[in-house]
């Protein structure tokens with residue numbers, strides 16, 4: 001493996017299907033990144049099994065064992081930094097991070113959120129898109145800043161909402177696209193094509209639109 005391969009730490013809380021997409025992409029010949037560590041705040045997260053099957057080191061930092069968010073985040077930082085990653089990827093990591101944590105990884109911390117940000121920050125995004133009568137929905141990969149779900153978007157997958165969709169059917173179609181756009185964004189970062197400049201995203205030397213690059217599915 002080339003020495004310039006970008007080392008990625010992945011934080012999860014659950015199933016880890018996005019982690020799987022990243023592991024699969026990193027296993028391709030010539031992939032510019034490798035997953036050096038998987039960390040879960042939940043001992044029962046299925047993503048830990050996915051990491052083991054891929055032969056990737058994993059660890060559990062259970063937030064319930066810490067008296068406050070600051071102590072938890074400091075333990076998280078220590079564990080992440082033990083593999084000296086170039087990039088930290090939140091893949092269904094369902095904890096709000098402290099400003100100290102976000103600042104520590106500024107410009108090298110990515111998240112995926114199941115909506116077309118800035119629409120539907122927070123939870124229950126699929127149901128909220130249906131309730132609003134939207135004709136399209138999707139997912140966004142973005143840089144993480146101190147504003148929850150508010151950092152500059154990198155890429156959005158736009159998914160049409162179909163007649164008769166439920167939150168579950170919509171979530172399933174959106175997730176298929178999450179598994180496309182997350183490895184894509186991580187690859188761009190690993191190839192040093194992607195940067196956060198203040199509150200904007202730069203790809204290949206050009207500032208992206210405020211919503212990031214849009215892919216219609």
Ligand code: GAR
Nearest residue numbers: 014015016017018091092112113114
């Ligand atoms: C993904 O759909 C991701 O977009 C969402 O959690 C799911 C995790 O699935 N993330 C958020 O809601 C973050 N606010 P996974 O564990 O199968 O990758």
